[in-house]
Amino acid sequence: MNKKIVSLMLMLMCTLVLAACSTGTANVSQEKSPQQITEESFAKWYGLESYDMDMLMNMKFSVGDEVLDVSMTGKGAIFQKPMKMKMVMETTIPGIGQKMTIEQYAVQNEQEMAIYQQIENNWQKIIVDDPAMMETVYMDPKDNLKLFMDHLVSAEIIGEEKINGKDALKIKLVASGDIFDQIFQETAGDMLGLGNGLISGDVFSQVGDMVYTIWVDKVTFDTLKCQMDLSENMRNIGKALAEEPNMPSELKDIFANAEMVMEYTILNQNSAQDFVIPEEAINAPEIELPAA
Template identity: 25%
Template sequence: MSGNRKFFAAAMAAILMIFSAGCGSTVQMDTAEVEALLAKSQETMAAVESMAAEMTMEMDMSLGDEVMETTTVANILTRQNPLQMQMDMSVKMEDGSEGQQMKLYAEEVDGKLMTYMYSADTWYAQTMELGDLGQYNAEQNLELYLNNIESFQASGEETINGTETTKIEGVISGDAMEEAILESGVAESAVSMGVTEEQLQAMYADMGDLPIAMWIDAEGYVLKYEMDLTELMQKIMDAAMGAVGQTEADVSVSIKKTMISMVCSDFNAVGEITIPAEAKSAKVLTVEE
């Protein structure tokens, strides 16, 4: 019996080791080692000229007894200098049904961004500022995050798309946090819901730090990053409800989760992005339209 117990214990230990290896392991790195990895990543990512990314945004909210869960997925190809972008986006509801689907192309022309969007079987064209699609430019965002992450620590080792990475967790605060929120596109959404610039500035001042996690490989490439925007979205929703006359006695909207993640790949391997002829021939919309 004693031998059986020892065999059982050894088998359980082996099973636990297998499962822990699959779920990510802990890592011991001192501050200097983490700083060195971040510095290497800054240098590596600054040299990236093209990349692919898959953005996933999960948002769960409730209105009284009604719960709505949506997952937005965008597959993005980006080339820098001059900027070119291709994106396919879809929205799924909690029941698995497909919501909005959209295809977008963008190219830098004379210091502006010419965008072409395909939605509801129609192409639309519009001129934008270069930063207007910042939430989808993973390389640009990573430069901001890598240069401004604070209170960071290595929290584990995980495999992303077959490559071993170190997970670094930290926060973005102060002016960098405000810039990160602007780049995320959340602020623009808030304005569309009636939130004023003054209310946005008050929210920035009232917010805590913005949590962020990055998964970095040995060469300094960031293979994934993730941001928790739950607190920010709740504040925006509260402000938006106030803007339309919602009172505390009314049913409030509760934001349960807002998470944005980017999984990055194909560094310096994205070829020329060709915009379809039918998109190029689309009528250019003006702001009034």
């Protein structure tokens, strides 16, 4: 698979994830609608100075006749003001069974974002200084909240569960697929070929509504856990890409059969342990992103 195909595939997947993810008192949940609870919970989350996160992601997609099944677990520390992140992930290499550890850091200032990554004991760094790409990689939490709530179709409490010993409301959320149109057109459009004939804007109008689940602390309204299944959305993209005359057939096939499920748990609100980016990461050779 050539670099152009890989670049497009990863950018589409990452932007799907971006679109997806964007103090109460005891028993106050009985007095508020699921939509109000959702907005307050997300506002608290996006307003945090820092938090830790446990992540689980499963992906399955086809490359030619081969089906690749990828699972990934990770632990991260996220600081939002200003944004910096540390993530240590473990994944199993498809077809081999060997586990791989990936260590990542990201830090952003007004001019650029630096991403550092260690794979197989080799460090590399990427400097993102393109405004459109920076908006794709990171959206201001306040804008993220407004974008999501503007496109929220429904919010429904579907049960109660304990998450890490805390009583939580389980809320099913449905967001209109129009959210993808806005994100792709305003941030990722040029990189993905919108405007140069590679991909038409109609592709993203066919992504479909996004359905996912959140668990919210009944007392504090803290967001405790989120789960997203983007499989149908990715398959919808595959169907839309199949109608694009200029789209490489490999990319169509990848998305036509793709599955993607993510789950993450939010921990240690406003008390994540700070970290220092290793010197070997800062001094690593810089690599360039493949051109779209």
